Amino acid sequence: MDTKLLIINIATKLFQQKGYIGVGLNEILKECGISKGSLYHHFPNGKEELLMACLHSLNEAITGDIKEIFEGHSTTKEATNAMIEKLIVNFEAEGTLSGYTFSSIVSEMASLSDSVRKACTKLYSEIQTIYFHKLVADGFTNEEASSIALMITASIEGAMLLCLMQKTMEPLQVVSQLLPQILETRRS
Structure with a gap:
């Protein structure tokens, strides 16, 4: 696996587990086994640029999985x-839904960063589509x-967040x- 993909995969997992604010660059560096220079080589603008790459990666994985199921x-x-x-x-097997939800990231960053808010909006929009x-x-x-698409999105995202909180x-x-x-009922 190339270094950039390794950083994205590990950072995504950490961001989902601990939130954006709860994860420092030093923790990401330690988990990846790389130097600060290597991280900044791939993400010159730092942690928020890395977060954007993580959100893009999640977008592709989540929407790809949903499309496959719906098709x-x-x-x-x-x-x-089938999707639920x-x-x-996955929750029973792993005790988490880390590959399927980005709610922890959204809840703390969407109001702090317009680019993060837009990336999250794009993902939710693609799911609803x-x-x-x-x-x-x-x-x-x-x-x-x-x-109904909005209701399904809100219901499933909310349920995933509750699953994580309530274990x-x-x-x-x-x-x-x-x-x-x-x-x-709606079809009747």
Whole structure:
């Protein structure tokens, strides 16, 4: 693995575990086994530039995974169930959802940095767009699909955050049970 990718992968994991403010450059350097010069060679503008690279990497990984799941299922209901089930399995196996959520980063940095806020907005928008297109394919109007896509995004992101805080998968299980009911109710 090249050094830049190593730095991004390790920093992403640390940012997700401890938040942006809770992780110092020295901790990143130690975990990566690199010098400060090596970090600044790849990220001349420092920690925030590294955070932006981490958010970009998360964006690609998360949206790629969601697209794959949604393309593999014929309805939004089936796709959301499959996606939430995957999150639950990962949480049970790893005790965390580090590869799927960036809420800890967003909560502390979105108000401090406009570039971070824009990067996070872009990711949420791409996720909602995936949901939106599937909902339209299911027969929802554009207006309904837009509203429901926002609700699905907020429900799943909120559930993931609660899972991490409470150290239980129950919030995702509840969302997994209720989302299909809401989707069926809206179609009636």
